Amino acid sequence: MNPIHSLIFDLDGTLLNTIADLAHSTNHALEKSGFPTHAIEAYKYFVGNGINKLFERALPEGERTQENIARIRSAFLTYYDAHNADYTAPYPGIPELLSQLQADGMALAVASNKYQRATEKLVRQYFPDIRFAAVFGQREGIPTKPDPTVVRDVLQVTGCTAEETLYVGDSGVDMQTAANGGLVSIGVTWGFRPRTELEECGARHIVDSPDEIRRLAVG
Incomplete structure (x- = not known):
């Protein structure tokens, strides 16, 4: 070498x-839009390709539209900017x-x-x-x-x-x-x-x- x-x-x-803060923030955004949330462990497989891909994976299969991703992104960013060091x-x-x-x-x-x-x-x-x-x-x-x-x-x-x-x-x-x-x-x-x-x-x-x-x- x-x-x-x-x-x-x-x-x-x-x-x-960072997984707990990412999970809590995404769950907050999902809940706000009426979608089901996920266990923290599940997020280890949702992250890694940028936040839009995170939201796509976290949304129910039939709900992965650009409109829903944008809505989750907006709620996530507001929450995560304030809470990204809670558990990290x-x-x-x-x-x-x-x-x-x-x-x-x-x-x-x-x-x-x-x-x-x-x-x-x-x-x-x-x-x-x-x-x-x-x-x-x-x-x-x-x-x-x-x-x-x-x-x-x-x-x-x-x-x-x-x-x-x-x-x-x-x-x-x-x-x-x-x-x-x-x-x-x-x-x-x-x-x-x-x-x-x-x-x-x-x-x-x-x-x-x-x-x-x-x-x-x-x-």
Whole structure:
């Protein structure tokens, strides 16, 4: 493996456990529109492809219209903007990992399918001492992961090559994003998706603890 100079992290399920706040906010929006709600665990399989896809999956099969998705989105955004840190927290060992990697001189970035405003807010709130080179969420007119546009945008900011960069995430979408961008992927097992999904989607490495990420990065 080439010497590593930068790492790109997914946010939800990788750095932060956001699932309860995403679930409560979506359930609030569904309930407000008269649709059935779901258990928190179910949301681990609804998230990962941006919020419109989240709402499409959460709606009953016969109700997945653009109109309903827009209605749920509107109610969700109002609620989630106010409640996106009620239950959210970094995974154990993540703040320490980021501090160590920063001290090692690594360029660090976030690439998420969460909408940009919330991505920036949560990164700022939970990792105030980390100087991320780039924090990219879902941006208007930019395709979501697994499209590699966000990876190319990060590399442009960091000045690092794909060969010098590791991509860390918890889902098949993340592993595909890394492959599409020409990056070595690290799948984490503490997130929202099972190890089998990471394996099936070609994870180059699979780790069970943040310490293992640093070992892969710095040797």
